[in-house]
Amino acid sequence: METPDQIRDRLLARFPGAAVAVVANPGPAAQHSLLLGVAHARAIAEFLRDAPGLRLDFCSNVTGIDWLDREVTDVATTTTPDPAGGPAKVVEQKTKRLVPGRLEVVYHLYSVELKHGPVILRLRTENRSDRVTVPSLTPVWRSCEFQEREVFDLYGVVFEGHPDLRRILMWDEFKDHPMRKDYVEPDDYEWEPTPHGDVLARAKRHYPATEAAPKEEPKP
């Protein structure tokens, strides 16, 4: 099968102006992926499905990843040679920069016809709050239908062009997206008689009338 680099070159030749980059996977599995810009994602997906030699007709797995804001430290070293001939002076300059958080959708594609794969596609949202729309690939691969709904439900990624974008695992009235890394479970969420004191203490705040609060002793 073609390597991700070859596929990227093929895509760039076919779609001039499209944003396609190879994301390297440093692990032993070495499954490198293709990062697609959202503008051409649908057209590229159709191309990958139909292109001879690729024929990626089977989208096996669709999932989301939540990347929080993170601070990255870049270390730049400057080496100044000592004019007296001594050891060179090395100055390390550390700069911190903020990599904004984003949501990522990952598609694992295989070819049933040619029996190869995986080719991994990644789509990224602009941020984690209000610009979370990516194009839906359900019209290209039907198997994305429920899986994209799941990513919408659990991560809050909005798939533009999805025929039936509703919550799938959580109930319709549910507000948040529980697979996000910063999701906090409401503390009266699962109140039940339990021997765990901290659960009881948290729940107590929501049921003040049911438990007589111990009277505070007046300070002398």
Added chain:
Amino acid sequence: MSFSDPSPLESAPGPKVRAVRDEFHGDLLEVSMGPHHPSTHGVFRMNVTLDGETVVRLKPVFGYLHRNHEKIGENASYLGSMPYTDRLDYLCSMTNNWAYALAVERLSGQAVPERAEYLRVILAELTRLLNHTCLAGFLLQDCGASGTPLMYAFREREKILDLFESLSGSRMMCNFQRFGGCRTDATPAWLEAARALADGYGAFLDEFEELLTGNEILMARTQGIGRLPAKLAVSAGVTGPMLRAAGVGYDLRKVDGYGVYPRFDFRIPLGDNGDTYDRYMVRVLEMRESIKILRQAFATIPQGPVMDAKARLRGFRAKPGEVYSRIEGPKGEIGFFLVSEGGPNPYRYRVRPPSFINLTVLEDLCVGHSIADTVVILGSIDIVLGEVDR
């Protein structure tokens, strides 16, 4: 409620549904089937719109067993998730364990000893026998054949569960595979008992098939019901026996050749029509191939350790990176997607649940059939709600 678009997907084939915003509008009946309905194999609901007895629209509703398995996996250590994978598809804990162990091994570049690979194949094929036997029993139960086929199936299932129990200590929640091998070694007596079971299984299948395969009622209820075209099956990500019943020869044991499967001689049964009967028949034929694999595995299993000496379980950390790894479970392609940042637990832990994705085509299969057929079609998809809802 609007019924103007009963089949929202352009790619969805199947019988053309007539426009419902017409003079018959009042005749449509919406039935909420489930979640506590014995035919739904758990807590699963189908919102069915009926025209008389004919299904014109069907929307599955999930999530009654949702416990956010993936979030728990992200907050547990790599080893800590292993027993929890048992609870996904609780009929097939051995293959779930293997799928997860394989993903972690690929994530960290861990080797597995030869004997453990053979043991994994043996356990996976026993699981396949167990799952397909139960499925045939449940399917017949759904057809209305109360009791007998299911009891036959459970009698055999019990024998396999006894084997699992003596090896792993638990009947269903086996928690047996580890990254780098298996938890315990099989004794010669266990292997002998398992071999005897595999040798006797063909006779049971003959008996089972004599009861079922040519049965007039089974044929009437399943032939031509719930046809799945091959093209839709591939596009919708349907995997496992359901895909092969649609005539697509795609079995990961052959395609990926993971473990030691390339060393065994077996064939992939394919269906012709993609209907419910083919889905039943493909599973029966697959069981016969599983027996062949088991016989070869028992004849050639080598001696040696079942755990790689370099394997580390407690305090395990994987190098940064990610992996998607999949195996052919009894229900279809079960895969794990793991993202490691080098920490003690995965940054992202994702299960690709075969029965959840196989349900994508449920509406396409059911539309145009009667409500009673819906039960049979759902039975032939083979779902376990622990895995669908996660």
